[in-house]
Amino acid sequence: MALLQIAEPGLSAAPHQHRLAVGIDLGTTNSLVATVRSGTATVLPDAHGRSLLPSVVRYLSDGQSVVGIDAQAEQSRDPHNTIVSTKRFMGRSLSDIAEAASLPYRFIDTPGMLQIQTHSGAKSPVEVSAEILKTLRLRAEASLGGELTGAVITVPAYFDDAQRQATKDAARLAGLHVLRLLNEPTAAAIAYGLDNASEGTYAVYDLGGGTLDVSILKLTRGVFEVLSTSGDAALGGDDFDHRIYCWILAEAGLSGLNPQDTRLLLTRAREAKEHLSEHNDARITAILSDGQALDLVLAQDTFHNITRTLIDKTLLPMRKALRDARIAAADIAGVVMVGGATRMPAIQQAVGQFFGQPPLTNLDPDKVVALGAAIQANVLAGNKAGDDWLLLDVNPLSLGIETMGGLTEKIIPRNTTLPVARAQEFTTFKDGQTAMSIHVLQGERELVADCRSLGRFVLTGIPPMVAGAARIRISFQIDADGLLSVFARELTSGVEASITIKPSYGLSDDDISRMLTESMDHVQDDIQARKLREAIVDAQSLMDVTRTALESDGDLLDNTERAQVDTCLNAVEGAIALGHTRAINEATAALNHATDTFASRRMDRNIRRALKGHNIAEL
């Protein structure tokens, strides 16, 4: 539901009106919000001037919640009710979380997605993420002085359908209109690409605390085309800390430490790693719980040696991405570095060596994703007419269905440009069969058990026929956000088979509206007034679009058609004046219907215009 600025009835919105749009980097450790102001992307700080919001939510016994640094401060005192790294639980069931036993939460094994028992009741990761997003929304609205038109929210490129859907649900719950889910490496490339106004093929190397994400992108005159993407969901900066930790144990001849000492040395290890980003060696001192004192010096060279295999491992997804894009490392015009872990000189060196050029590091690796998202949000909100550009992304994981013997058949291979749709035909194997079940999977592996289940689609209402006579065409559509929808039709009878989705993920619309009603913000809101406001905004925006279209392409309609559109426009205005929600919605629907053919002719014309000026070969 778009929340646009409302203009006075009868007047179209001013074309130069700036719409408030933000980019949000919803991170595992920290989250940020950024916007474009006077043509420059900037991160919005909180009232204390802090840009990073720790992605930590603490639930209190009175039903309230605290988000950010104040929640983080209470983490060790109130571990059951203070949720950190909730991003790792998005769209995941309890069995997906390998380290669940070592985490301090009271997990609830709910089907599809796990929940966590807190002071304020059971919370799903979607609700926890929504608290973080809401905090950032309020920060942005306070800073920009108005309601947001929409937001672009970033997700790791390797996020599957369930994780993307969960992220989108969280945004809805936080009262944000999602203009787009954007892959993090792509966002980083946008931030760099537009800054440097460059053309060519770029590589993005995004090493976060726990994950690695790489992408290859091609930049050509206003189009960012993602060629391929790859990654490792279990390799990040934390692994480097762990190597130092193991080195400390070996050097000091320690073993079998208690949990406090382990935590202490892991912290020292991280500090040493960060120190080595600026210095040639790092001194590590600690006093263990038994009184034993440690005093060690870790040299840069030693650090390189103990982490060499990790660094090499980070380059493998890069090789894979280059292979998928069918280009060589030497063809890369620039390498963008993202994520705090890329501050390590050894990483910069290894990546530089791999590509034969020093990587680009002039933007803050913690902020670059949010900045890129803000730039994209600004374009999608329509603030950048004339100087437009477009982003073409790919699906990161192959989409398939289960076939005989527990095997996966790929229907849409990974790294296919979005949006994409593929249809597959199925038949019945028993006489009179009227239903069938389709299991949809995401992943690269051959065995169903090794792929992620997206859901089982049950088709019913197939007309009874002899075995093999029915022809059921199932279409899989992945939209620009990387989200899947499924349609089915029986071809011999033309019957639309109905699909029942038993989701293994996500929330139903009912769940979302229940949560919305439950949240404090919206109880106070007058639902009726809100519905009327939304109806007017929708109607107004459709009238704006229609009028602008009539001005530029009115010649595509004959007199009768034009009169019909004008009648519908007047009807919408009349309904708005009366202020009846239902009447407005009906009039809007009628206008939508009346402009259907017009919109399709305009799209034709735009396609033809787009091809003009190109060197069209002889037919």
Added chain:
Amino acid sequence: MNSDFTQDYFALFALPQRFALDLALLERNWRAIAAEVHPDRFASAPDAERRRALMVATRVNEAYQTLKKPISRARYLLSLAGVDTQEETNTSMPADFLMLQMEWHEALADAKADSDIEALEKLSREIQSDMRELETALTQGIDHEHDLEGAAVLVRKLRFLEKIEQDTGDAIEALLY
């Protein structure tokens, strides 16, 4: 439905209907059209228009993917002419072609057993070079001689090669990890 849905893929990109295609021009025209119809262009538009954009953009991408790859382009050209390539049903092949297939499969199995990346890459290059030859033959068969049944045989051969090249690539990838 509007004309772009009934147009063939070549006409959509204003390109001549033939196998030898100016791929740079195809890519440029695809990008120009994709820029017009991408759903992001309609982020603030009414639902109906957004749905249409999604539909058209999907078709434009499908058309581009089909024309970009030689095998799917040939298959598509033949289907426009009413010739079925029978890739699923017709598996009869000349004996020498089958012999070469067997040799390649053995070479692949040996290299995999020895974890020999060099050998796998050599095999991959060999197959790719044979694929280029088949593509040259397709240009001749479709564009010049109009021998569509012969072209269908070439598509079937290309399908074999594509499969083993893919397997070789997967083996290389598996060794990299």
